[in-house]
Amino acid sequence: xxxxxxxxxxxxxxxxxxxxxxxxxxxxxxxxxxxxxxxxxxxxxxxxxxxxxxxxxxxxxxxxxxxxxxxxxxxxxxxxxxxxxxxxxxxxxxxxxxxxxxxxxxxxxxxxxxxxxxxxxxxxxxxxxxxxxxxxxxxxxxxxxxxxxxxxxxxxxxxxxxxxxxxxxxxxxxxxxxxxxxxxxxxxxxxxxxxxxxxxxxxxxxxxxxxxxxxxxxxxxxxx
Ligand SMILES: Cc1cc2nc3c(=O)[nH]c(=O)nc-3n(C[C@H](O)[C@H](O)[C@H](O)COP(=O)(O)OP(=O)(O)OC[C@H]3O[C@@H](n4cnc5c(N)ncnc54)[C@H](O)[C@@H]3O)c2cc1C
Numbered sequence: 001x002x003x004x005x006x007x008x009x010x011x012x013x014x015x016x017x018x019x020x021x022x023x024x025x026x027x028x029x030x031x032x033x034x035x036x037x038x039x040x041x042x043x044x045x046x047x048x049x050x051x052x053x054x055x056x057x058x059x060x061x062x063x064x065x066x067x068x069x070x071x072x073x074x075x076x077x078x079x080x081x082x083x084x085x086x087x088x089x090x091x092x093x094x095x096x097x098x099x100x101x102x103x104x105x106x107x108x109x110x111x112x113x114x115x116x117x118x119x120x121x122x123x124x125x126x127x128x129x130x131x132x133x134x135x136x137x138x139x140x141x142x143x144x145x146x147x148x149x150x151x152x153x154x155x156x157x158x159x160x161x162x163x164x165x166x167x168x169x170x171x172x173x174x175x176x177x178x179x180x181x182x183x184x185x186x187x188x189x190x191x192x193x194x195x196x197x198x199x200x201x202x203x204x205x206x207x208x209x210x211x212x213x214x215x216x217x218x219x220x221x222x223x224x
Contacts, residue, residue, distance in 0.1 A: 003040035007049040017053050024049040031074060062086060091126045098122040123192055145209075148180035152213060156221075163224025174214030182206025 007024065011017035021027050027049035030036055039045040053059060059074040062083045069089050071080070080086060099115040106112050155176045160169060185199035185206070 001041055001043065003037075003043065004046045006040070006047055008052065009049060010052045010054075011056055013056060014053075014058055017051055017056065020049075020051045024051070027051050029053055064089070093126050093128050096124045096126065098124060148177055148209075149213060151180060152176045152217065156217060160221070161224070162222040164221060166218050166221070169221045170214040170218040173217035174210045177213035178206055178210035181209045 007027075009020045009024070009027075011020055017029070021029070026047055028036060028045065028047035028051070030050045030052045031054055033054070036045060036050070040047070054074065056074065059072045060079075061072050062075060062079065062085050063070045064085055069086060098120060099112060101107055101112060152173050156169065156173050159172060182203045182205075185194070185202040188194040189196050189199040
């Protein structure tokens with residue numbers, strides 16, 4: 001099926017497109033034509049005039065403007081995907097809250113409240129580019145274990161005497177280590193929306209680490 005007759009105009013600038021639209025009431029803009037042309041062919045749209053903006057250069061491209069990025073209406077997906085400017089403007093590593101409010105007072109704004117109600121509401125951690133470095137993570141975990149063990153021994157040293165009863169050593173050192181390994185998970189679920197099921201698994205791990213820590217202290221605790 002062919003579309004009804006229409007006048008075709010090609011604009012060379014935004015200003016010219018605006019003039020053409022003003023001069024031809026009911027005219028439709030034509031960008032890529034992927035939606036408008038099929039609609040006209042199916043006679044679901046029948047504009048008397050079409051203003052083609054497909055070659056208006058000022059509507060193309062991606063440009064940095066201070067802290068913002070300007071994306072022209074005619075920029076293609078391929079240009080966006082290949083843009084170094086867009087990639088370099090990606091959020092820096094850190095923790096981000098969505099929807100974003102730069103000031104807590106914005107939470108009263110009805111538009112912001114609607115964004116919260118409609119979602120998604122998220123806490124997003126952006127990491128540095130690159131493959132996960134397991135060696136680094138394991139090294140940091142080892143240092144954390146040393147720290148928990150040091151704090152545990154500090155508390156035990158100032159609470160128990162040499163020759164203390166074995167179960168007493170196990171109970172005290174295990175409890176301190178459990179706090180060190182496990183209580184952070186509870187805070188994550190309270191403040192960072194980490195599901196409680198995840199935290200409970202972490203707390204179970206913490207109980208195992210605490211038991212091992214307690215047993216080590218129990219067996220190596222000095223005699224009187
Ligand atoms: C085979 C096929 C597959 C498709 N697949 C998808 C798909 O997977 N996902 C998807 O989202 N869409 C899809 N579409 C739809 C189409 O690709 C999109 O709607 C596309 O965004 C239309 O862009 P266009 O530049 O071709 O718009 P046009 O058809 O030129 O214009 C569409 C409408 O927007 C107006 N308009 C154009 N530019 C401007 C402007 N700068 N300012 C104000 N109004 C303007 C026009 O007047 C018109 O009413 C598909 C279409 C086809 C034919």
